[in-house]
Amino acid sequence: MAPKRTTVRDLRRQNRSTLLSTLFFDGPLSRYELSRRSGLSAATVSNVTGELVDDGLVVEAGSVDSDGGRPRVLLRVNPAFGHVVGVDVGETGIKVELFDLSLTQLAAFDRPLSPSSPTAVASLIAAAVRDVVDSAGVPASTVLGVGIGVPGTVEQGTTAVVHAPTIGWDGVRLEELVASASESAWPLYVENGAKTQGQAEMWFGAGRGARHVVIALIGSGVGAAVVTDGGVYRGATSSAGEWGHTTIVYGGRPCRCGALGCLEAYVGAEGILDRYRKARGRELAAGDEQSTVAALIDSASRSKTAARVLEETAGYLGAGIANLVNLFNPERIVLGGWAGLALGSHQLDRIVAATRAHALRHPYEQISIELGRLGPDAVAVGAATLPVAALLDRAADPRKPAPRVDIA
Amino acid sequence: MAPKRTTVRDLRRQNRSTLLSTLFFDGPLSRYELSRRSGLSAATVSNVTGELVDDGLVVEAGSVDSDGGRPRVLLRVNPAFGHVVGVDVGETGIKVELFDLSLTQLAAFDRPLSPSSPTAVASLIAAAVRDVVDSAGVPASTVLGVGIGVPGTVEQGTTAVVHAPTIGWDGVRLEELVASASESAWPLYVENGAKTQGQAEMWFGAGRGARHVVIALIGSGVGAAVVTDGGVYRGATSSAGEWGHTTIVYGGRPCRCGALGCLEAYVGAEGILDRYRKARGRELAAGDEQSTVAALIDSASRSKTAARVLEETAGYLGAGIANLVNLFNPERIVLGGWAGLALGSHQLDRIVAATRAHALRHPYEQISIELGRLGPDAVAVGAATLPVAALLDRAADPRKPAPRVDIA
DNA sequence: GACCTTAGTTTGCGACTTAAAATTAGCCTA
DNA sequence: TAGGCTAATTTTAAGTCGCAAACTAAGGTC
Numbered sequence: 001m002a003p004k005r006t007t008v009r010d011l012r013r014q015n016r017s018t019l020l021s022t023l024f025f026d027g028p029l030s031r032y033e034l035s036r037r038s039g040l041s042a043a044t045v046s047n048v049t050g051e052l053v054d055d056g057l058v059v060e061a062g063s064v065d066s067d068g069g070r071p072r073v074l075l076r077v078n079p080a081f082g083h084v085v086g087v088d089v090g091e092t093g094i095k096v097e098l099f100d101l102s103l104t105q106l107a108a109f110d111r112p113l114s115p116s117s118p119t120a121v122a123s124l125i126a127a128a129v130r131d132v133v134d135s136a137g138v139p140a141s142t143v144l145g146v147g148i149g150v151p152g153t154v155e156q157g158t159t160a161v162v163h164a165p166t167i168g169w170d171g172v173r174l175e176e177l178v179a180s181a182s183e184s185a186w187p188l189y190v191e192n193g194a195k196t197q198g199q200a201e202m203w204f205g206a207g208r209g210a211r212h213v214v215i216a217l218i219g220s221g222v223g224a225a226v227v228t229d230g231g232v233y234r235g236a237t238s239s240a241g242e243w244g245h246t247t248i249v250y251g252g253r254p255c256r257c258g259a260l261g262c263l264e265a266y267v268g269a270e271g272i273l274d275r276y277r278k279a280r281g282r283e284l285a286a287g288d289e290q291s292t293v294a295a296l297i298d299s300a301s302r303s304k305t306a307a308r309v310l311e312e313t314a315g316y317l318g319a320g321i322a323n324l325v326n327l328f329n330p331e332r333i334v335l336g337g338w339a340g341l342a343l344g345s346h347q348l349d350r351i352v353a354a355t356r357a358h359a360l361r362h363p364y365e366q367i368s369i370e371l372g373r374l375g376p377d378a379v380a381v382g383a384a385t386l387p388v389a390a391l392l393d394r395a396a397d398p399r400k401p402a403p404r405v406d407i408a
Numbered sequence: 409m410a411p412k413r414t415t416v417r418d419l420r421r422q423n424r425s426t427l428l429s430t431l432f433f434d435g436p437l438s439r440y441e442l443s444r445r446s447g448l449s450a451a452t453v454s455n456v457t458g459e460l461v462d463d464g465l466v467v468e469a470g471s472v473d474s475d476g477g478r479p480r481v482l483l484r485v486n487p488a489f490g491h492v493v494g495v496d497v498g499e500t501g502i503k504v505e506l507f508d509l510s511l512t513q514l515a516a517f518d519r520p521l522s523p524s525s526p527t528a529v530a531s532l533i534a535a536a537v538r539d540v541v542d543s544a545g546v547p548a549s550t551v552l553g554v555g556i557g558v559p560g561t562v563e564q565g566t567t568a569v570v571h572a573p574t575i576g577w578d579g580v581r582l583e584e585l586v587a588s589a590s591e592s593a594w595p596l597y598v599e600n601g602a603k604t605q606g607q608a609e610m611w612f613g614a615g616r617g618a619r620h621v622v623i624a625l626i627g628s629g630v631g632a633a634v635v636t637d638g639g640v641y642r643g644a645t646s647s648a649g650e651w652g653h654t655t656i657v658y659g660g661r662p663c664r665c666g667a668l669g670c671l672e673a674y675v676g677a678e679g680i681l682d683r684y685r686k687a688r689g690r691e692l693a694a695g696d697e698q699s700t701v702a703a704l705i706d707s708a709s710r711s712k713t714a715a716r717v718l719e720e721t722a723g724y725l726g727a728g729i730a731n732l733v734n735l736f737n738p739e740r741i742v743l744g745g746w747a748g749l750a751l752g753s754h755q756l757d758r759i760v761a762a763t764r765a766h767a768l769r770h771p772y773e774q775i776s777i778e779l780g781r782l783g784p785d786a787v788a789v790g791a792a793t794l795p796v797a798a799l800l801d802r803a804a805d806p807r808k809p810a811p812r813v814d815i816a
Numbered sequence: 817g818a819c820c821t822t823a824g825t826t827t828g829c830g831a832c833t834t835a836a837a838a839t840t841a842g843c844c845t846a
Numbered sequence: 847t848a849g850g851c852t853a854a855t856t857t858t859a860a861g862t863c864g865c866a867a868a869c870t871a872a873g874g875t876c
Contacts, residue, residue: 006448008832008862011419015864032823040414041865046824068874069822153770163770212644226735228641235636235737236620239771242734247727247766249658250674259766261727266658319655319669326650327634327735329643358655358667362561362571363647416832416863423833440854449834454855477853478841818876825870832863839856845849 012048015040016395019048020057023077024392025203028061030072049075057081077101082144082391083136085129085186086384088193088377089113089121089150091166091220096128097380098136101144101388103204107136108380118162118169122177130182145387146186149193149379150174151221153239160190165257166221189386194241195232196382197374198225201334202232203385205373212330216243216321218340219376220289222264226328244268248320266316269293269339276309293339297346314347318354325359325367336372344371420456423448424803427456428465431485432800433611436469438480457483465489485509490552490799491544493537493594494792496601496785497521497529497558499574499628504536505788506544509552509796511612515544516788526570526577530585538590553795554594557601557787558582559629561647568598573665574629597794602649603640604790605782606633609742610640611793613781620738624651624729626748627784628697630672634736652676656728674724677701677747684717701747705754722755726762733767733775744780752779 018038023029029037035045052058059078065071079102088095090113097108109132111124129146152164162172175188198215201207207215213227222244226233233240244264245257252261253271265271269289276296277284284292300307321333335344335351344351352369374381426446431437437445443453460466467486473479487510496503498521505516517540519532537554560572570580583596606623609615615623621635630652634641641648652672653665660669661679673679677697684704685691695703708715729741743752743759752759760777782789 006419006423006446006833008416008419008834008864011414011416011832011863015414030823038414042824043826043866044414044864046826047864050825065873067822068820070824070870070872072823153768155770228636228643233636235771236739237737237771237774239768239774240735240737242737242768242771245734245768246731248655250656250660250724250727252658257768259730316658319658322667323654323731324735326653327648327732329645329648329650331644360561360647360650360653360665362563363643363645363650366645366647414864416830416865419832419863438854450855451835451857452833454857455833458856473842476843476851478839478855480854819874820876821872821874823871823873825868827866827868829865829867830863831865832861834860834862835858836860837856837858840854842852842854844851846847 013395015044016048017393019045020052020395021392023058023075028074028076030074032072079104082142083138084144084384084387085132085146086380087125087146087148088379088383089148091151094125094128095380096132097384098132098138099384103381103384107132115168118172118174119177122174123181125178126182140184143186144391145189147189147196147383147386148174149191149196149383151193154190154192156238162190187387191383191386193379194223195225196385197379198227199232199385200374200378200382201336201372202227206334206370207332210332213332213334214324214328214330215334215336216340217337218267219337220269222268243324246323248316263320267313267320272309272313276306279305279309290338293342297342310347311350313343314350315354318351319358321355322358325355325363329363329366331366333367333369334372335369338376341371421803423452424456425801427453428460428803429800431466431483436482436484438482440480487512490550491546492552492792492795493540493554494788495533495537495554495556496787496791497556499559502533502536503788504540505792506540506546507792511789511792515540523576526580526582527585530582531589533586534590548592551594552799553597555597555604555791555794556582557599557604557791559601562598562600564646570598595795599791599794601787602631603633604793605787606635607640607793608782608786608790609744609780610635614742614778618740621740621742622732622736622738623742623744624748625745626675627745628677630676651732654731656724671728675721675728680721684714687713687717698746701750705750718755719758721751722758723762726759727766729763730766733763733771737771737774739774741775741777742780743777746784749779
């Protein structure tokens, strides 16, 4: 069912999509340059871009004068063509952000979230989306879609089914709930937050330009977004990339997922702190996880115990990364998530060394390990990316509104 | 560079490829049925298949009478259109097999292989290929290509570079060596043996019909072929799927790759035997690995130690499989390789239970775990599959001989 | 102001798929 | 043995598409 190119019109759609995507990611570009990059003839580029301009998707953006000869007119995606909303459903609150097509933020709302029923959360989302759109004074009709990142696995079927144990969701059809809670019929895209954050790193962060990347995300939980051949890898039911619950110490520490020896139990924030607690033999000062980890890292220069725990953490993490390297053979590893960034900026050498020790030589030699550039607030941008990807993918074909499209 | 559909001719090529592949995998089929499956109009199917018949790629194969009305004429790929050769370079010998286009074996040669230089092996391969083609009386010109499966990682670049520590190869450009050792200019396709074996399971074995599969191969070494979206996953430099050197016991048993705690050190044949040896506290009876493992499994009903070692093996293996499930979210796991089949047929329940214990619930619920159906001799068929895949992929476009194509 | 250079457009054509009409190719009935 | 009927292919007549080549636009140089 997948490779069903058939009519000659699909060709056009494909070329529209290619040109639009090129403009989006590498724009502004002249028609001439587009022709060079896409391999399409100048005639076709002219023809297709003309259509895109007529449709309002693309606008001219000044010109660059050549030394002798007609100056090139630059084209770029029209940021005002439409708007997208990104929602980050976190464990303690939701963030809703409105963007224009160039993913420039126009408005943002934060709402605290006390543990409540999925239906209540859905209503909250629907209301917040409506509010953020209204507050920015954006006409509802220009909203192209709403992307929602959630903290759990999302099975993509006819409708997305969310399993998020940390907030007590099991088999929640979030898409349907939000749709029925909101009066607007904006297309909804529900996706795992790690995947949306990964997509954000790919589009705007440390993943740019690469086609095979693993974005490792470490916070309270541990996850990964695996990008293969330029697209987020989903697997059969879209729950791929559950790196955190990969066994790294057979029979080791119990994990909150119920299994023993998961990577998350060693390098997740809670796992690190708990190991430190045990090593010191007494409780830590109270405080939220994030600042406690920061304090731990800070104390490493003074406390031998802290230093050792962090050293061990780097070892486990390196082994975990090496597993990704051996299995996926990426060209780049991006280390993200708040704890990942904290660990990475103080221990990167050690992490890299541990990775080298555990990975096979040849796949190891392909990779570079980098820190993420976006931070955990990228979940919302990443979610907003989903409707944009859908737009680029179907090239906003005016003839076929395409209710639902997988992102690229 | 990937999604470059441009001209209207690519469309035709694509449709040729689709129809030819459908006939190859699901044939024989009538034009009518082809039209139904491909979504192409009857006119186009008629047109394209006519071309394929003219080119000799497809032949009519009887007809099926309908109840009143013109009977459907069945079409199938012409097995005699060409021939392909599959080579299995093992650690102790090479197998060379000749097939027709339907992958029916026409001739086979085995050659023992004493450790020798890559150049010598290349000459041996070239000579054996020539011999097998001659012995079957097949005209050299009908040989469409030669696939070579090797026991090590293969970096696919402009030319394949082989790293096979077990036979002492490091950075061997096998393709070039074989090409210069043989007088025929048949296209060569070099690939990791685990991947070719996996491809064979996908085409003819336990993987049929699924799109996301992991074929786990356990013998002396441990590897995996990961199939995502119907195609063998390669990663950035084609060395993905090195499951055996994934860390499963951080700081555990030393592995021959130099790292500690690799899965292979626990569930590879040598790892199993060594653990048994240590558990018994004395040496085992001499014998080759394969029969020793068989004896160990056989003795499990009498020896508590043997039973315990196997039980532990199932545990490690289950955890390893669970890692694949969590990371790749496949719909099917195929357990293969001689040791994998041996373990699987005596311990499948235990392995499945251990997998369930370590995998997340939702991805776990998607999978079925099955035994491979082909055995390790499938490496050669799998290798022969490579030139066939190339043929199907470019649909044997008469205008463009396509020197080198990635397999589907 | 004549002439060159480069960017973008038009025009004419060959290739492609499709829907609809026309043609087979068997089977059945009288 | 001739109609008649049904259903699979083929043919025919559009309608699209991308491309090469010819052409126009816009800016320099001398």
